[in-house]
Structures are given as C-alpha cells and as structure tokens.
Amino acid sequence: MNTVNIKINGYDYTMKRGITILDASFETLKFQREFLQQPIPTLYYLKGVVDVDDSGVCVVEVDGKLMNASTTRIREGMEIQTRSDAVMAARREALAKILAIHNKSCVYCMRSTQCELQNLLHEYGFTDEAELPMSSIQPLDLSSVVLVRDNNKCIRCGRCINVCAKVQAVSAICATGEGLDKTIAPASPKGLAAASCVNCGQCVAVCPVGALTEKPQWEQVKEAIADPEKFVVVQVAPAVRAALGETFEFPLGVDTEGRIAGALRKLGFDKVFDTKVGADLTIIEEANELIERIENGGVLPMLTSCCPGWIKYAEHFYPDMLDNLSSCKSPHTMFGALIKSWYAEKMGIPKEKIVTVSVMPCTAKKFEITRPDECGADVPDVDYVITTNELGTMLKDAEIQLEAISPSERFDEPLGEGTGAGVIFGASGGVMEAALRTAVEKLTGKPLENLEFTDVRGMNGIKEASYDLNGTQVKVAVVSGLANANALLTRIKTGEADYQFVEIMACPGGCVNGGGQPHQPAVVQALQDVPAVRAAALYLNDDQSVLRKSHENPELNKIYADYLGKPGSEKAHKLLHTSYIMR
Numbered sequence: 001m002n003t004v005n006i007k008i009n010g011y012d013y014t015m016k017r018g019i020t021i022l023d024a025s026f027e028t029l030k031f032q033r034e035f036l037q038q039p040i041p042t043l044y045y046l047k048g049v050v051d052v053d054d055s056g057v058c059v060v061e062v063d064g065k066l067m068n069a070s071t072t073r074i075r076e077g078m079e080i081q082t083r084s085d086a087v088m089a090a091r092r093e094a095l096a097k098i099l100a101i102h103n104k105s106c107v108y109c110m111r112s113t114q115c116e117l118q119n120l121l122h123e124y125g126f127t128d129e130a131e132l133p134m135s136s137i138q139p140l141d142l143s144s145v146v147l148v149r150d151n152n153k154c155i156r157c158g159r160c161i162n163v164c165a166k167v168q169a170v171s172a173i174c175a176t177g178e179g180l181d182k183t184i185a186p187a188s189p190k191g192l193a194a195a196s197c198v199n200c201g202q203c204v205a206v207c208p209v210g211a212l213t214e215k216p217q218w219e220q221v222k223e224a225i226a227d228p229e230k231f232v233v234v235q236v237a238p239a240v241r242a243a244l245g246e247t248f249e250f251p252l253g254v255d256t257e258g259r260i261a262g263a264l265r266k267l268g269f270d271k272v273f274d275t276k277v278g279a280d281l282t283i284i285e286e287a288n289e290l291i292e293r294i295e296n297g298g299v300l301p302m303l304t305s306c307c308p309g310w311i312k313y314a315e316h317f318y319p320d321m322l323d324n325l326s327s328c329k330s331p332h333t334m335f336g337a338l339i340k341s342w343y344a345e346k347m348g349i350p351k352e353k354i355v356t357v358s359v360m361p362c363t364a365k366k367f368e369i370t371r372p373d374e375c376g377a378d379v380p381d382v383d384y385v386i387t388t389n390e391l392g393t394m395l396k397d398a399e400i401q402l403e404a405i406s407p408s409e410r411f412d413e414p415l416g417e418g419t420g421a422g423v424i425f426g427a428s429g430g431v432m433e434a435a436l437r438t439a440v441e442k443l444t445g446k447p448l449e450n451l452e453f454t455d456v457r458g459m460n461g462i463k464e465a466s467y468d469l470n471g472t473q474v475k476v477a478v479v480s481g482l483a484n485a486n487a488l489l490t491r492i493k494t495g496e497a498d499y500q501f502v503e504i505m506a507c508p509g510g511c512v513n514g515g516g517q518p519h520q521p522a523v524v525q526a527l528q529d530v531p532a533v534r535a536a537a538l539y540l541n542d543d544q545s546v547l548r549k550s551h552e553n554p555e556l557n558k559i560y561a562d563y564l565g566k567p568g569s570e571k572a573h574k575l576l577h578t579s580y581i582m583r
Contacts (some may be wrong), residue, residue: 002016002017003015003016003017003076004076004077005077006024006074006075006077006078008025008028009080009081009083011035013027015027015515016506017074019498020069020070020073021039021050021067021073021074021080022069022070024080025040025069026523029523033313034406034430037054038082039082040060040069040082041058041123042057042070042522043058043098043117043155043157043208044155044157046159046208046522046525047526049162049206050158050164052068052071052158053068053069054070054535056093056095056097056098057091057094058070059087059090059091059094060082060087061086062078062080063079063080065194066090068089068123070441074325076422085264088124090123091120091124095124095128098117098155098232099121101132101136101155101180102117102152102155102209103131103137103150104129105131106118109151109208110213110216110375111207111210111213114518114519115209116208116209116215117155117208118209119521129571132152137152138151138152141186142191143190143192144192144193144199144215144347145193145445146199146366146367147199147214147215148185148213149191149195149211150211151184151185153209153210155211156179156180156184157208158175158184159206159207160184160207160211161173161174161184163205163206167214167481167508168202168311168313168481168482169317170196170200170313171481172192172196173185173186173187173195174186179277182189198316198364198482199308200313200363200368200507201214202506202507203515204363204515204516205507205513205514205519211330213249216386216393217366217386218391221357221386221394222394224357224384225267225269226268228351229353230355231271231353231355232268232355233268233271233273233355234264234271234273234356234358234359235278235332235357235358236260236272236359236411237359237360237362238276238424238425238511238538238541239511239512239534240260241256241257241260241538242534242537242538243361243388243517244388244391244408244518245259245393247388247392247396248401249372250402250403252530252534253533253537255538255540255541256402256407257407258407258408258409258410259402259406259407259409260359260391260402261409261416262409263395263400263402264359265409266405268396272412273339273416274415274416274417275331275332275358275418275562276331276422276423276425277553277555277556278338279306279418279421279422279423279550280339280422281332281334281335281433281550282331282576283421283431283551284550285328286304287435287439287442287551288434288567289302289326289327289568290501291330292568293500294443300499301324301501301502302325302326302500302502303325303326303504304431304432304501304504304533305326305327305328306329306330306425306431307504307506307511308362308368308506309362309364310366310485310505310506311504312367312583313482315580315582315583316583318489319582322580327577327579328576329376329381329576329577331425332360332365333368333369333381333382333578334381334548334575334576335415336360336376336381337381337575337576338559338576339356339415340354340356340376340377341563342563342564342571347349351377351379352379355383356383357385358383358385358386359387359391360385360388361388361426361512362385362507362511362515363515364402364506364515369382369383369384369387372581373579374578377575387515388514388516388517389516389518394517397446415555417533417547417553417555419549420547421433421434421438421542421548422434422550423545424539425511426512426538427457427512427531427538428508428510428535429453429463429478430510430533430535430538431505432453432476432501433453433456433457435501436456436467437453437548437549439469440469441549443470443472448549451548453482455501456478457539459529459531459535461479461480461481461490462479463478464476464478464499465477468507468558473497476502476503477503478503479502479503479505480505480506480508480509480510481502481505481506482506485506487519488502489513508531509531509532509535510535512534513530513531513534517534556562564576
C-alpha cells in the first residue's frame with residue numbers, strides 16, 4: 001500500500017507513505033474545515049532550502065516521546081499530538097533560548113510584522129523579554145551598497161548559507177560552530193562587499209528574521225520629493241505589481257498595477273511611469289543585437305543582460321564569457337537614461353534637476369546604479385532604487401492604504417503605456433518570449449499567428465526550445481537560479497550544448513522571486529509555488545493587453561523616429577548600452 005493511516009490530535013488521516021510528520025501537517029492545511037487543519041510551527045525549515053528544522057520548535061509528541069516533525073516519518077497507526085503540554089513547553093523553551101541571543105528591537109526592524117520569529121513569539125506568549133546587554137551587541141556589516149547584515153538578529157537557521165551555496169552557487173556566506181553557538185558570517189572577514197556576493201538578495205528573501213535586509217533608500221526618496229528644486233520621476237518594474245498587494249494582506253497573485261500608480265501619485269512624485277516601457281525598449285535593442293550577431297557571425301550564444309545579479313556573477317565566475325553578454329542595459333536604467341535625455345529635452349527640464357527613482361523587486365538593482373557606464377546622458381541614469389518592501393513601508397509611513405485606491409488608475413503619459421511583452425519580463429522566460437515575439441517577426445518578415453511561446457514558460461530551472469525561422473534554426477535556453485546558470489554555462493563551454501540565445505535570471509523563478517519582494521513564511525511556501533502564482537498575474541496582464549509586441553509600442557517608435565534613429569544607432573548605444581568588467 002502507498003498510504004498509511006495516522007491520527008493527529010485525535011483526528012483520522014490517510015497520508016502518503018514515507019512522508020515526514022511535518023509534511024503530513026502541511027497536507028492537513030489543505031482541508032477547508034479548520035478543525036482538520038493541524039499546523040506544526042517551523043523556524044529553520046524552508047522548502048528547497050533547509051529540509052530539517054532543528055530549531056526546537058518543530059516538535060510533536062508520539063507515544064509519549066518528543067520527536068522532530070521534520071525528520072520523523074509517519075508509520076501505520078501513529079498517533080501524533082501537536083499541542084500537548086510537553087510539546088508546548090518544549091517549544092517555549094526553544095524560543096526562549098533563541099530569544100536570549102536575539103536583538104529584540106522589533107519596533108525599528110524592517111521585517112517587523114513579516115518576521116517568522118516574531119509571529120511565533122506572539123503565539124507562544126512572549127511579551128516582555130530582557131534586551132541583549134550592550135556588551136553583546138555586534139557592529140552591523142554595512143560594507144555592501146545593497147545589503148545590511150545584523151548578526152544580533154541572526155537565529156542560526158542556515159537558510160542564507162544554503163541558498164547562497166546550493167541555489168546560487170556563490171557561497172558568499174559561511175558558518176563555523178554548532179547550534180546556537182554557530183557563527184554565520186561572510187566568506188571574507190572584510191564583510192559582504194569583499195566576498196563574492198552578487199547582490200541577488202536571495203539570502204534576504206529566505207531569512208526568517210531581520211538579520212539580512214536590503215539597505216533602504218526610501219527616506220532619501222522622501223527628501224527628494226520634498227525638495228521643490230527637484231523634479232522626481234518614479235518608474236515601477238513589472239514584478240512589483242504582482243507582489244506589493246501581499247504587504248497589504250491581498251491574496252497571492254493579485255495584480256495591483258492601477259493601485260500602484262495612484263499610490264505613487266499620493267506620495268507626491270511628479271511623474272509616475274511604468275518600467276514595462278523600458279522593457280519594450282530593451283527588447284527592441286536586444287532583438288536587433290541578436291539578429292546582427294546571427295546574421296553577421298557575432299559571438300554566440302548571446303546571453304541576456306537585464307539581471308544585474310547575473311551580470312555580477314558572470315564578472316566573478318565567467319569573465320571569459322563577457323563578450324557573450326548583450327551590451328543592452330537593463331530596462332530601468334535604459335528608461336532612466338531616456339528620461340534624462342529625450343524626456344528632459346522634450347519637457348524643457350534641466351537633466352540635473354531630475355531625480356529618477358526605480359521601484360524594483362530586486363536588491364541587485366541598488367548595486368547596478370553604482371556601476372560605471374550607467375550614465376547615458378552624462379548624469380546617473382537612476383538616482384535611487386527602492387524595493388517592493390520599501391515601497392510598502394513608504395505607503396504605510398504616509399498612511400496610504402493600497403486597497404482604498406482605484407484599480408483603474410493609470411500611469412502617466414507618454415512613458416506609461418507599455419506592451420504585454422514588457423510585463424512578462426518579471427517572470428523567468430518572459431524576456432525570452434518577449435524577444436522572440438520581436439525577433440521572429442523581424443527575421444521572417446511575417447506577423448506571428450501565436451504570440452505564446454509556452455516552451456520557455458514555467459518555473460523549471462532550465463528550459464530549452466528550438467525554432468525554425470525561415471530555414472535558420474534558433475536554439476534558445478532559459479535559466480533561473482545561478483546554480484542552474486553554472487550548470488548550463490559549463491555545458492556550453494564544453495560544447496555539450498549549442499544555443500544562439502540564452503536568458504539568465506539570478507533569482508529562481510525570475511524577478512517575481514526577487515530579494516526585495518514581500519516575505520512569505522515557510523508554511524505558505526510549502527503549500528504554494530509563490531513565484532509561479534505571481535508570474536501567473538503577469539501572464540494574465542499580458543493576455544489582456546491591447547499591444548503585446550514590444551516593437552509595436554507606438555510611443556517608442558516615435559521616439560526612435562524623432563530622437564534615437566534606428567535600433568543600435570550611435571545615440572542608442574550611448575544611452576542604452578553598457579559594458580562589463582572582470583572581477
């Protein structure tokens with residue numbers, strides 16, 4: 001038999017043989033009747049990152065004995081108690097030990113209300129615990145321009161180490177020691193900035209507390225908005241609209257595009273634009289570059305360049321393949337360059353007075369704007385990057401409720417109307433699909449009958465497809481997660497794989513799963529594929545768009561005709577393209 005019968009808190013369940021007690025508890029959460037739901041708390045466990053929760057809170061009682069629910073497998077007739085006196089006492093004891101080494105400045109913590117430890121402390125009755133003595137407080141690691149590392153809040157779960165090593169193949173963070181005496185620190189004693197960190201923020205995304213956070217810039221943005229001498233322009237990345245609602249307790253996967261536009265106006269930005277226009281611009285330039293390489297014997301495969309986490313990874317670990325990288329900037333920096341050149345001239349505003357702000361799902365974008373060759377108009381393309389989380393903080397600080405804003409609000413013209421192709425940039429495979437919609441039509445000279453390239457969609461870490469374009473066979477691959485990128489690039493270098501075009505995103509699932517997106521606890525991630533749910537919102541947005549091909553964006557076509565010339569022109573290269581360095 002493939003199933004076994006067990007009891008949890010006196011209720012009968014039939015479960016798949018061989019799963020753990022913790023997995024069985026997750027299965028019960030799928031029942032609609034609340035009394036049949038039997039949650040077991042976790043603090044270290046995270047699906048696909050840390051399989052064993054040895055925090056001490058993930059315990060149950062079986063036959064009078066306390067057992068770890070994440071390591072004990074169910075058997076026929078097993079009777080499990082999840083909230084017996086002994087279990088509750090053990091959990092409180094474990095939480096007390098963790099709390100004894102944890103800085104409890106929750107009021108000032110960026111992760112307050114989105115903290116897995118905080119939620120458990122409330123549930124188990126911890127209210128007024130002694131603060132850490134000042135002699136125990138360690139200095140913050142502020143060496144990175146992107147991340148803040150606060151070891152005073154670290155609970156030694158190991159999630160950051162595992163995601164950095166196993167999922168991202170970087171190993172910028174390591175550990176020494178055991179249990180709560182373990183020390184977790186960057187691989188370099190000089191801090192994260194000196195390690196091989198690529199700024200992807202996946203450590204931030206998986207941290208259950210506030211030990212790793214993005215370095216905030218939202219207060220500087222507030223100051224810029226308040227300065228009457230500044231003209232402050234904001235743009236919003238596609239993936240933000242699929243996740244910001246979670247900060248305001250919207251269900252997963254709700255598209256808040258219109259509400260975001262209205263909320264940003266209430267914050268006082270002078271113009272509110274959509275980065276999907278920048279994504280369309282990227283596709284026009286990138287498709288042109290790909291076609292030139294295919295037709296003129298350029299370096300292939302061409303590797304996408306819109307993910308700054310992947311770019312820094314390539315500069316660290318694959319410097320011999322930098323010529324394969326597209327020279328195109330990422331959408332938001334292209335857009336910033338356009339705002340400080342074409343838009344500044346059109347509106348008669350000195351470019352030095354314009355402040356550009358990007359709202360991104362990504363922490364690596366904060367590093368990207370500090371790179372050399374990101375000043376297309378001879379001033380920084382983008383001045384500030386704030387994450388989805390930071391935007392949520394700004395809105396709450398201003399007492400703006402997202403749910404109270406009309407979903408029919410729109411972004412400002414003329415840079416507020418992009419295409420569906422620009423929206424799907426936020427999902428793994430979206431850049432590839434958007435580029436194919438344009439490149440296929442350019443290469444064949446025929447309109448596409450079917451715009452959906454389903455072979456490159458989905459959350460698989462590596463996806464491959466091949467297309468016959470007027471006798472030219474174009475082989476493509478889509479990769480998300482840097483360990484997957486490492487595996488694919490190794491195959492390319494050894495000659496085992498042959499492609500013309502490869503999309504690479506640092507974060508598993510793409511930008512929808514970026515390091516700056518709202519945090520979802522382990523139980524939610526065990527029950528739902530969070531990146532897939534967010535991506536579905538973007539594909540629905542694309543499906544409902546009037547325009548779905550980047551090269552048919554009328555405003556951009558006008559900008560090319562009046563200002564940029566043709567794709568790949570000298571002016572386009574100065575404004576919209578960049579270069580890379582060996583690290």
